[in-house]
Amino acid sequence: MRKEMKNEMKQPSETAAAQGIDVDLDAYTHVAEEHPYQEDPSRLSASDKERIREVGVTLDDRSQRSGTFLQIDQSVVHRKTDQEGVEVMGTPEALEKHPELSEYWWKLVSPEADKFTAYSHSHPFQGYFIRALPGAKASQPVQSCLYLAKHGLAQNVHNLVIVEEGAELHIITGCAVAPVKEDGLHVGISEFYVKKGAKLTFTMIHSWAPKMAVRPRTGIIVEEGAVFMNNYICLKPVRTLQTYPTARCVGDGARVRFNSVLVASHGAHMDVGSRVLLEARASAEIISRSIATGGDIIARGYLSGQVADAKGHLECRGLILGDKGNILAIPELEGTVAGVDLSHEAAVGKIAEEEIEYFMARGLSRDDAVSVIVRGFLSVDIEGLPPELSAQIEHAIELSEQDMAP
Numbered sequence: 001m002r003k004e005m006k007n008e009m010k011q012p013s014e015t016a017a018a019q020g021i022d023v024d025l026d027a028y029t030h031v032a033e034e035h036p037y038q039e040d041p042s043r044l045s046a047s048d049k050e051r052i053r054e055v056g057v058t059l060d061d062r063s064q065r066s067g068t069f070l071q072i073d074q075s076v077v078h079r080k081t082d083q084e085g086v087e088v089m090g091t092p093e094a095l096e097k098h099p100e101l102s103e104y105w106w107k108l109v110s111p112e113a114d115k116f117t118a119y120s121h122s123h124p125f126q127g128y129f130i131r132a133l134p135g136a137k138a139s140q141p142v143q144s145c146l147y148l149a150k151h152g153l154a155q156n157v158h159n160l161v162i163v164e165e166g167a168e169l170h171i172i173t174g175c176a177v178a179p180v181k182e183d184g185l186h187v188g189i190s191e192f193y194v195k196k197g198a199k200l201t202f203t204m205i206h207s208w209a210p211k212m213a214v215r216p217r218t219g220i221i222v223e224e225g226a227v228f229m230n231n232y233i234c235l236k237p238v239r240t241l242q243t244y245p246t247a248r249c250v251g252d253g254a255r256v257r258f259n260s261v262l263v264a265s266h267g268a269h270m271d272v273g274s275r276v277l278l279e280a281r282a283s284a285e286i287i288s289r290s291i292a293t294g295g296d297i298i299a300r301g302y303l304s305g306q307v308a309d310a311k312g313h314l315e316c317r318g319l320i321l322g323d324k325g326n327i328l329a330i331p332e333l334e335g336t337v338a339g340v341d342l343s344h345e346a347a348v349g350k351i352a353e354e355e356i357e358y359f360m361a362r363g364l365s366r367d368d369a370v371s372v373i374v375r376g377f378l379s380v381d382i383e384g385l386p387p388e389l390s391a392q393i394e395h396a397i398e399l400s401e402q403d404m405a406p
Contacts, residue, residue: 021240021269023213025115028154028185030123032073035149041070041078047179048147055174055205057145069128069144073153076126085136086169087129088144091158094129101129104160108191108219108246116215120156120189127157127188132167132198141170148175148212151182159190163198163226171200175214176207183211192220194228196251203231208238210267216243222282224251232260234270242271244300249282249310256284261378264295264325273300273330278310278340289378290318292325302332305340314344319351319377321370 038044041059044052049059052070062068067081067088076090087094095101111121128144148155163169177184186208194200208214222228228247247256258274276284286301303312318327331344351373359369 023116023185023215023240025119025154025185027152029152030074030154030156032075032150032153035072035075035077037076038070038078041068048149051176051179051207052145052147052174055145055176055207056172056203057143057174062143064140065143066138066140067130067142069130069142070147071126071128071145071157072147073150073155074124074126079128081142083136083138083140085133085167086138086142087131087133088142089129091125091127091129091160094160101160104162104191104193106191108221109189109217113217116187117189117217119154120158120187120217123154123156125156125158125189127159128173129160130169130171131162132164132169134164135166136164137168138170141172144171144173146173146175146186146188147177148184148186149178150184152184154185154187157186157188159188161190161200161202162193163195163200165195166197167195168199169201171202172205173202174205174207177209177212182209184209185213186215188214188216188218190216190218190245192218192228194220194222194226196223197225198223199227199229201229201231204233206232206234206238206241207236208234208241210237210239212238214238214241214243216245218243218245220245220247220256222247222249222251222254222256224280225253226251227255228257230256230258230274232258232272234272235261235263237265238268238270240269244271244273244275246275246277247284248277248279249284250279252281254280254282256282258284258286260288260290260299262288262290262297262299264290264292264297266294266324268295270295271298271300273298273302275300275302275304276312277304277306278312279306281307281309283310284312286312286314286316288316288329290316290327291321291374291378292318292327293321294324296326296328298328298330300330300332301344302334303342303344304334304336305342306336308337308339309341311341313342314346316344316346317377318348319374320349321351321374
């Protein structure tokens, strides 16, 4: 099944959406030295491994993973699969090995969508190809990391994930930069195909740097009876981030859920949202939690019910800590036929003083009381999440608590 995009992926206006934060592509280089392939990625430096570990990717002990992919700058430095029925490799290698993949390539994201997709289409790329073959059930998550080490580099990746009919796959993917506060750009094209009766749980943890610009562009197809669960975590400083993945539910019984957890510190501009097109009797949820500690967040959600009995719910909650910061919630519902069932709720505010006093009355300091409230606010009930992924999200929140002080 390969339907052409009758609802092309739309991106918010670059200037308006990012509140004046523009990205000059000419300010970056796309050339980087080739990094050597590592049969044993645990031999990377301790500082690099620690940064990679912060985004959920473990290189010292990979016994709890079904496969590993690691890219540094523009080089694939490690790729391995440890389970039959699961493929993991770089996308250029995959396209050469499997010519039939051309029918999936650039089908869900248009090269003409904006200047970043055009840039990605016209420049050398790497990225990961991950596929679960029909009926395969991954016993452990597959992990991948896209790591930026070179100052001033525009890292260009194109990822392709295919979960074949009846298969089940969990992916932890992390994006991070070397432990220096340098400038860089990440342009990421991702295309996901979740076939009939398949299930994909995809958890992405971003740990960037205060001068980084990040532009992911993502399209997803979810077929009959399939499930796509997407968890997006970005708690560390970033200069500008803009992402707006579009999922199309094209088969009856398809189900999609997007969960996002964001923290925008001083100087950060985040424009993060999700868009779901219900083209069959399918269902979707979009759940967003945002905290501004001096930065700006635009939290978007869009649900389109295009057939009777399509169901969707959108929930967007924002919390402003301190005297500065801005959160703009933009929930959108569109019903094009009778019989759709779409709903939303949105709220933006600050921590109520009585909540802080409640915990202080039970012996906590003011800072500890705020920390407890913030942790509870960021906790999102993520249905069906494996314990390994829950632990990684909890770990990411723990590492970022120092950035959330009021």
